[in-house]
Amino acid sequence: MRELEQEALAAIREARDLEALKTLKARYLGKRGLLTQEMKALASLPLEERKAKGQALNALKEAIERALEEREKALVEEELRRALERERQDVSLPGVEVFIGGLHPITLMERELVEIFRSLGYQAVEGPEVESEFFNFDALNIPEHHPARDMWDTFWLEGEEHSLPGPLGEEARGRLLLRTHTSPMQVRYMVAHTPPFRIVVPGRVFRFEQTDATHEAVFHQLEGLVVGKGITMAHLKGAIYELAQALYGPESRVRFQPVYFPFVEPGAQFAIWWPEGRKWLELGGAGMVHPKVFQAVNEYRKSRGLPPAYQGVTGFAFGLGIERLAMLRYNIPDIRYFFGGRLKFLEQFRGIL
Amino acid sequence: MRVPFTWLKSYVPELESPQVLEERLAGLGFETDRMERIFQIPSGVVYARVLEAHPIPGTSLKRLVLDAGKVVEVVSGAGNARAGIGVALALPGTEVNGLKIGERTIQGVVSHGMALSPKELGVGEYGGGLLEFPPDALPPGTPLAEAWPEEEVLDIEVTPNRPDALGILGLAFDLHALGYSLILPEVRLETGKVPLPFGLRVEDPRGAPHFTLSYAFGLQVGPSPIWLQRVLFACGMRPISNVVDITNYVMLERAQPMHAFDLRFVGEGILVRRAKPGEKLVTLDGVERELHLEDLVIAGYRGEESFPIGLAGVMGGAESEVREDTEAIALEVAQFDPVSIRKTARRHGLRTEASYRFERGVDPVGQVPAAQRALSLLQALAGARVAERVLEEGTPREPKPIPFRPQYANQLLGTQYPEKVQLGILRRLGCRVEGEGLYRVTPPSRRLDLELEEDLVEEIARIQGYESIPLDLPAFFPAPDNRGVERPYQRERRLRELLSGLGFQEVYTYSFMDPEEASLFRLPPPPWRLKNPLSPEKAALRTHLFPGLLRLLKENLALDRPERALLFEVGRVFGKEGAWVREETHLAGLLFGEGLGLPHGEKLSGYPLLKGLLEAFLNRLGLDLRVEAHPYPFLHPGVSGRVWVEGEEKGFLGQVHPEILKALELPPVHIFELHLPLPEKPLRFQDPSRYPLALRDLAVVVPEATPYGEVKALLRQAAGPYLESLQIFDLYQGPPLREGEKSLAFHLRFRHPERTLKDEEVEEAMARLLTALRSRGWDIRG
Structure with a gap:
C-alpha cells in the first residue's frame, strides 16, 4: 500500500497535461481503478482487519484526490498562461491610422470671438460676400465721389448693373463689388429686423491690395451691432472691455480714440492692452451708428412697405480683423499663411478644441 | 500730413514737446504714423554768397568765388550756380549726409569745400541744383544751423472728414480747444487804389462756387528766406521761388490752395469754365494733357476767345507759371466743387496737394483771408504792391446753426458732462452758441464736418477725451423677431466641427479663380469676373470649391509629399441666374492617397472610404444619403455620382477626371462637393422595441450592371413594415453564377414594435421579397 501511494502521488505530480491526469484518475480511482479494487476486496477481510485497512485506504484515496485536484489546478493555470502568452502582441506597434482632422486657425479664432x-x-x-454698392457704401453714408471711399480699395465686378438678393430676398440692383467690410450687414440686418438686438457678423472681406506679410487682399472681420433705446457709447466701451478681458484676462485694458468712419458718429x-506682449493692439474701428445709416434703413424699409423701426433708437457698432488676433494668439508671423494652404501649417492647430 | 513741431508751436506756444503733441493729437483723432527728427545740419556748413562764377573751359563745371566770411573757392557742377545767390557751403572737414568733404582738385582747380544741393544737405529730395538763398539772408560765414535748426516732424493721418486739419492752423484750433492758448499770424497788408488790368468771369458757378482774384505787381521773384524754405522742406515740398513758395506756405497753413498766374499770359482776364472739345493744356509738370469736357479749367480770355491756363484746383499750366522775370500776377484763391476736382484728378492721374484739399473741401469763407495772408507775405518777401480791389464771384455759403441738447450728448455717450463744460468746449472750438436748453450752435466755417447734433456730441467727447466715458453693459430683451437668427451660423459651425472630428482637415482657399483654367477643370466659364483683378489668375469668382482644393493638394505634394490627405472647405461660390448673383455656400471634401489602415498593413482608400466618411457625416446629422451614378464632366465617368440627401439633390461625389489629374500631374483624387445648408430633419423619437429580432439572410442574383442602390430600394419597399434593417454583407461574382451575374447577400432584421413577430409573418415578408425580385426578373441564390 505504501508503494501504491508513492507510485500514485509521483505519477500525479509528473502528469504533463489534463489528459494524462484524467488517465491517472481512472487508473486509481476509476471503476476498475487500483484503489477501487482494493476497496472492493475489503469485504472479504475479517472485521478487525477490514476496519484498519478501510481507514488506510480512505486516507490514501483522499490523498490521491487532493493530489489530483492540486495538479489539475496547476495544469489549468499553466495552460491559461501559455494560451495568453501565445496571444501576446507588440503593444508598441502603431494602431490603425485613422485620419486626424482639424479646424482652420481663422475658424478657431472666429469661434473664440463669437463665443x-x-x-x-x-x-x-x-451676409453675402458679393455686395451691391448701395449696401457696401451708399447706405453707410459713403457716397460716390466722396474721398472717404478711398479708405476702402475695392474689387469691382464687371458690368454696370446686376441684381442680388436684398435683405428681404427682394431684388437689389446696382454695381456689384466684393464687400470691403462686414458693415453692409448692419444695413441688411436692420432692414429685416427690429430693435433692440445684439448681433455679431463674422465673415470674409476683400480689399484691392497687394499682399505682403501683414496685408492680404482677402481676410476676415467680425462686426458687432447693438441697437435699442438708450444704447450709449459707454455700452460700446463696455463691450470692448469684455472682449479684452475675455481675450487677455483681468490685466487687460481698453483704449478709445476718435477716428472717422462715415457710418458712425x-x-x-x-x-486693447495685451499684458503678455506688453503693448497696445490697435484692433479696429467702432462708434455710435450714424443717424444717416438709420435714415437709410428706415427709407429702405419704407420702400418695402415696412414701418420705420429705427426712430428714437441709438446703437453702436464695431469691427475688428480676425487675422490680426489669430496671428498674435498663435504666434503666426505672416498673414499669407492663412490662405497659403500648407497642411504643415494648418495641422498645428489640432490641439485647440 | 507732415506737421513740423516748431511751426505748430509758433501758433501754439505752450506746446510741451513733440511727444506730448503726439499724445494730444491721438486724443483728438489724429494718429501719428511716424515721428522723424530732421535737419541735423553740421556746424561746418555755413551760409555763403556767390561773388563770382567762372566756367571751367572744356567742362560743364564752374569755379565759384564765395564770400563765406572769408573768400573761398569751390568747384560746382550745378546749373543754377551763379553770382549773386546765397548758398549752403560745406567747409573742408565737414561730414554731410555721410559724405566727408575735403579739399579736392577737380580739373586742375582746387575746391575748398562744396556748395550743396538740398539732397546733399539732407533737407530734401532735390539734387538737381544748389539750394538757393537770398543774397543777404545771413551774414556770410554764419553756420547755417543757426537759422536752420533741427526739427521734429509728425507724420499724421488726417481722415477725410477733417480737411481743415490739412492746414497747420486747423490743428492749432483743435489744440486750443484742449486749453492751449493760440497766436494767430498777423496779417498786415498795404493796398493801393490801382485799376485792375484783368477781368473775371465765372461761367460755371457750380464748379467754382466762390472765386477770388487779386492783383500783385512790382514783384521781385527770387529765392525765399531760409525760414520759409525750411518749413516747406519740413512739409515735404520743394521751394521754387518766393512767389510760388508763399502760395504753398499759405496752403499748408490754412488748407486753402491758391495759384499765381503770370499776368503776361492771362490776356484780358480769367474765365472759369468747362473744357471744350479737343482742348489741350501743358501742365506745370510738363505733360501735355487732353482735357475732358467735364474738366473745370481756368482760362485766359481775349474778347470772345479763351484758352486754358490751368486745370482748376488740380494744377496750373506751364506757360503761365511764375518765373524769374515775372513782375505781376493774378492770384487765384477759390473754392471748387469737390466732386468735379476729384473726377478731374482721377481722370488725369494727378493727385496734387491742391486737388487733395479741394476734393475734401475748403473753408467756404476762407478765400479772402487766405488771399490777404498770401498778399501780405508777397509784400513782405517779394516787394509786391497790391491792389485794394479784389475780384470776387459767388457768395460763400455760411455755416448753418445746429440744434444741440447737452442732455442728448450725455444720453448718447453715457456720460454726465455738465452743460457748462459742454458749451465751453463748443465755444473754444470756435462755435457760436445761442439759445437756452435747446441751443443753436453755429460751427466755424472751416469745420465742414459739423452738420448734425451727433457731430457736436463727438466734439464734446473728443475734447473731453474718450477715456472719460465710463464702461457699461446694456440689459434688454431682444425684440422677438431677432430670436434664433443665429441658427444657420451655429449649424454651419457645427458641421465644420463634425467634419474635423471625422478626420477632415479644414482649409481656406481664395474666392477667386483663373477664368482660363475653367476648361482645365472641365467647368463652364465663370460668370463673374472682376473689373480690377490683382492678377489674371484671380480674375474671376469661383463657381466651385474643388479646383481650389486640387491646387492646394498639388502645392502640398510639391513641397511636403504627404502620403495622404483628407481635406474640407466650407466657402462661398458665385453662380449666375439671369442678371442675378447666386451666392451659395458649398462644402467640399477631398481624399487623396493611402487610406485607412495600419501603417505596416493593408489600407482602405479611394471611393469607398470617402463615401463612408460622407455617410458617417450625414448619418451623424440624422440624414439619409443616396448616391446614384451620374456623369459630371470633371469626374471619372465610371466613378461619378450624384448625391441626394433626404431626397434633395445636393451635389456630387466621385473620382476626379483623369484628364484633370493628368494636367495637374496629380495621382488619383476623390472629391465631393455639396451645397449648404443641408436639410434639417425634425427629431421623431421612437421607443426602441423590446421584442425579439427575427434574423434572415438573403442572397439576390442580379445582372452585373444593376446598381446596389436599386436592389436595396426594391428590398426595402417590398419587405413590409417590420424590416428593421437591411445590410449587405457579401458581393460575389463567379461560379456557380452565370457570366454577367452577381450576387448581393443581405442580413435582414425583422422586428415588431409591440409584440413578438410570428414565424409566419416573417416568412410572408420573405415571400413578398421573392415575388418582388422575380417580378423584376431577378432571383435569389438557393
Missing part, C-alpha cells in the same frame, strides 16, 4: 460675444447675448449672423478706434 465671447454670445456669452454677452449677441447672436452671430452672416462719434467714431472711435479701439486698442
Whole structure:
C-alpha cells in the first residue's frame, strides 16, 4: 500500500497535461481503478482487519484526490498562461491610422470671438460676400465721389448693373463689388429686423491690395451691432472691455480714440492692452451708428412697405480683423499663411478644441 | 500730413514737446504714423554768397568765388550756380549726409569745400541744383544751423472728414480747444487804389462756387528766406521761388490752395469754365494733357476767345507759371466743387496737394483771408504792391446753426458732462452758441464736418477725451423677431466641427479663380469676373470649391509629399441666374492617397472610404444619403455620382477626371462637393422595441450592371413594415453564377414594435421579397 501511494502521488505530480491526469484518475480511482479494487476486496477481510485497512485506504484515496485536484489546478493555470502568452502582441506597434482632422486657425479664432460675444447675448449672423454698392457704401453714408471711399480699395465686378438678393430676398440692383467690410450687414440686418438686438457678423472681406506679410487682399472681420433705446457709447466701451478681458484676462485694458468712419458718429478706434506682449493692439474701428445709416434703413424699409423701426433708437457698432488676433494668439508671423494652404501649417492647430 | 513741431508751436506756444503733441493729437483723432527728427545740419556748413562764377573751359563745371566770411573757392557742377545767390557751403572737414568733404582738385582747380544741393544737405529730395538763398539772408560765414535748426516732424493721418486739419492752423484750433492758448499770424497788408488790368468771369458757378482774384505787381521773384524754405522742406515740398513758395506756405497753413498766374499770359482776364472739345493744356509738370469736357479749367480770355491756363484746383499750366522775370500776377484763391476736382484728378492721374484739399473741401469763407495772408507775405518777401480791389464771384455759403441738447450728448455717450463744460468746449472750438436748453450752435466755417447734433456730441467727447466715458453693459430683451437668427451660423459651425472630428482637415482657399483654367477643370466659364483683378489668375469668382482644393493638394505634394490627405472647405461660390448673383455656400471634401489602415498593413482608400466618411457625416446629422451614378464632366465617368440627401439633390461625389489629374500631374483624387445648408430633419423619437429580432439572410442574383442602390430600394419597399434593417454583407461574382451575374447577400432584421413577430409573418415578408425580385426578373441564390 505504501508503494501504491508513492507510485500514485509521483505519477500525479509528473502528469504533463489534463489528459494524462484524467488517465491517472481512472487508473486509481476509476471503476476498475487500483484503489477501487482494493476497496472492493475489503469485504472479504475479517472485521478487525477490514476496519484498519478501510481507514488506510480512505486516507490514501483522499490523498490521491487532493493530489489530483492540486495538479489539475496547476495544469489549468499553466495552460491559461501559455494560451495568453501565445496571444501576446507588440503593444508598441502603431494602431490603425485613422485620419486626424482639424479646424482652420481663422475658424478657431472666429469661434473664440463669437463665443465671447454670445456669452454677452449677441447672436452671430452672416451676409453675402458679393455686395451691391448701395449696401457696401451708399447706405453707410459713403457716397460716390466722396474721398472717404478711398479708405476702402475695392474689387469691382464687371458690368454696370446686376441684381442680388436684398435683405428681404427682394431684388437689389446696382454695381456689384466684393464687400470691403462686414458693415453692409448692419444695413441688411436692420432692414429685416427690429430693435433692440445684439448681433455679431463674422465673415470674409476683400480689399484691392497687394499682399505682403501683414496685408492680404482677402481676410476676415467680425462686426458687432447693438441697437435699442438708450444704447450709449459707454455700452460700446463696455463691450470692448469684455472682449479684452475675455481675450487677455483681468490685466487687460481698453483704449478709445476718435477716428472717422462715415457710418458712425462719434467714431472711435479701439486698442486693447495685451499684458503678455506688453503693448497696445490697435484692433479696429467702432462708434455710435450714424443717424444717416438709420435714415437709410428706415427709407429702405419704407420702400418695402415696412414701418420705420429705427426712430428714437441709438446703437453702436464695431469691427475688428480676425487675422490680426489669430496671428498674435498663435504666434503666426505672416498673414499669407492663412490662405497659403500648407497642411504643415494648418495641422498645428489640432490641439485647440 | 507732415506737421513740423516748431511751426505748430509758433501758433501754439505752450506746446510741451513733440511727444506730448503726439499724445494730444491721438486724443483728438489724429494718429501719428511716424515721428522723424530732421535737419541735423553740421556746424561746418555755413551760409555763403556767390561773388563770382567762372566756367571751367572744356567742362560743364564752374569755379565759384564765395564770400563765406572769408573768400573761398569751390568747384560746382550745378546749373543754377551763379553770382549773386546765397548758398549752403560745406567747409573742408565737414561730414554731410555721410559724405566727408575735403579739399579736392577737380580739373586742375582746387575746391575748398562744396556748395550743396538740398539732397546733399539732407533737407530734401532735390539734387538737381544748389539750394538757393537770398543774397543777404545771413551774414556770410554764419553756420547755417543757426537759422536752420533741427526739427521734429509728425507724420499724421488726417481722415477725410477733417480737411481743415490739412492746414497747420486747423490743428492749432483743435489744440486750443484742449486749453492751449493760440497766436494767430498777423496779417498786415498795404493796398493801393490801382485799376485792375484783368477781368473775371465765372461761367460755371457750380464748379467754382466762390472765386477770388487779386492783383500783385512790382514783384521781385527770387529765392525765399531760409525760414520759409525750411518749413516747406519740413512739409515735404520743394521751394521754387518766393512767389510760388508763399502760395504753398499759405496752403499748408490754412488748407486753402491758391495759384499765381503770370499776368503776361492771362490776356484780358480769367474765365472759369468747362473744357471744350479737343482742348489741350501743358501742365506745370510738363505733360501735355487732353482735357475732358467735364474738366473745370481756368482760362485766359481775349474778347470772345479763351484758352486754358490751368486745370482748376488740380494744377496750373506751364506757360503761365511764375518765373524769374515775372513782375505781376493774378492770384487765384477759390473754392471748387469737390466732386468735379476729384473726377478731374482721377481722370488725369494727378493727385496734387491742391486737388487733395479741394476734393475734401475748403473753408467756404476762407478765400479772402487766405488771399490777404498770401498778399501780405508777397509784400513782405517779394516787394509786391497790391491792389485794394479784389475780384470776387459767388457768395460763400455760411455755416448753418445746429440744434444741440447737452442732455442728448450725455444720453448718447453715457456720460454726465455738465452743460457748462459742454458749451465751453463748443465755444473754444470756435462755435457760436445761442439759445437756452435747446441751443443753436453755429460751427466755424472751416469745420465742414459739423452738420448734425451727433457731430457736436463727438466734439464734446473728443475734447473731453474718450477715456472719460465710463464702461457699461446694456440689459434688454431682444425684440422677438431677432430670436434664433443665429441658427444657420451655429449649424454651419457645427458641421465644420463634425467634419474635423471625422478626420477632415479644414482649409481656406481664395474666392477667386483663373477664368482660363475653367476648361482645365472641365467647368463652364465663370460668370463673374472682376473689373480690377490683382492678377489674371484671380480674375474671376469661383463657381466651385474643388479646383481650389486640387491646387492646394498639388502645392502640398510639391513641397511636403504627404502620403495622404483628407481635406474640407466650407466657402462661398458665385453662380449666375439671369442678371442675378447666386451666392451659395458649398462644402467640399477631398481624399487623396493611402487610406485607412495600419501603417505596416493593408489600407482602405479611394471611393469607398470617402463615401463612408460622407455617410458617417450625414448619418451623424440624422440624414439619409443616396448616391446614384451620374456623369459630371470633371469626374471619372465610371466613378461619378450624384448625391441626394433626404431626397434633395445636393451635389456630387466621385473620382476626379483623369484628364484633370493628368494636367495637374496629380495621382488619383476623390472629391465631393455639396451645397449648404443641408436639410434639417425634425427629431421623431421612437421607443426602441423590446421584442425579439427575427434574423434572415438573403442572397439576390442580379445582372452585373444593376446598381446596389436599386436592389436595396426594391428590398426595402417590398419587405413590409417590420424590416428593421437591411445590410449587405457579401458581393460575389463567379461560379456557380452565370457570366454577367452577381450576387448581393443581405442580413435582414425583422422586428415588431409591440409584440413578438410570428414565424409566419416573417416568412410572408420573405415571400413578398421573392415575388418582388422575380417580378423584376431577378432571383435569389438557393
